[in-house]
């Protein structure tokens with residue numbers, strides 16, 4: 001059973017990742033950080049025994065040190081299995097306009113220097129987990145804006161140069177960590193989440209319901225009522241859902257059963273259903289994933305949700 005820490009977890013992608021992790025049965029402890037814990041209402045609303053919320057301001061060395069102490073107390077001798085550096089800021093400034101050195105430094109500070117100092121302070125905890133279990137992970141939420149190829153793509157006129165510089169530095173940091181910490185069995189990886197509807201991504205973003213985070217998934221009250229009524233009917237007659245599972249290939253049946261168990265439980269958060277359905281597809285062939293997608297639609301119809 002793993003422990004995972006996510007920075008910048010009070011909103012956007014970090015909140016989505018946290019919600020997703022809480023539904024993952026192989027994760028025992030989720031440590032979610034926020035700059036202002038008091039104000040982190042959506043995060044606190046997740047209300048799970050697995051969830052620990054701690055304060056972390058990524059540009060403040062004192063805050064990083066305190067957070068590392070708190071995490072050490074939470075994870076104890078097992079160490080920290082996964083650290084996700086997600087907190088970030090963006091700036092869109094054309095390079096021929098008026099530039100603020102302080103703003104440029106802030107972007108580099110939050111997106112690259114902060115993750116470096118966090119990695120450094122949490123190294124002993126990651127190393128402890130790696131020595132106990134064989135490996136630990138540090139993951140960085142980077143961006144396509146860091147891509148050297150994208151930077152010169154024809155027609156690419158978005159003024160993201162400063163943000164891109166900070167994420168390119170983050171990518172270099174990750175690559176270097178993967179070399180420097182290799183012998184400790186700590187893996188380092190960067191991820192680009194795609195263009196997601198969050199405060200940063202704006203409402204113009206491509207992924208309205210990003211399956212990996214469900215950052216923006218908010219069902220209407222009408223959908224919630226339909227869902228509850230459909231579930232009540234299925235709880236009264238669970239064989240209806242078993243009949244749908246029986247039609248699936250053997251490889252699809254196990255993940256479908258996990259989804260069924262959640263549907264038949266009293267879980268109230270529809271975003272969790274999406275998260276579990278997506279988590280269940282990880283590592284499966286494209287064919288089985290398609291099969292599960294159609295199965296999920298059938299279940300949604302049975303629930304009166306679609």
Ligand SMILES: NC(=O)c1ccc[n+]([C@@H]2O[C@H](COP(=O)([O-])OP(=O)(O)OC[C@H]3O[C@@H](n4cnc5c(N)ncnc54)[C@H](OP(=O)(O)O)[C@@H]3O)[C@@H](O)[C@H]2O)c1
Nearest residue numbers: 008012013035057058086087088143195196198199200201
């Ligand atoms: N959205 C996209 O389309 C997109 C695309 C590519 C990559 N990304 C990357 O994905 C990550 C999350 O982005 P998002 O879209 O979820 O952004 P978001 O909605 O703006 O959320 C940013 C998060 O980072 C936290 N944060 C910012 N500065 C911080 C600091 N100094 N110390 C601690 N926490 C800080 C924020 O906390 P507060 O609430 O306290 O400000 C918030 O929790 C970022 O690294 C971003 O660069 C996003």
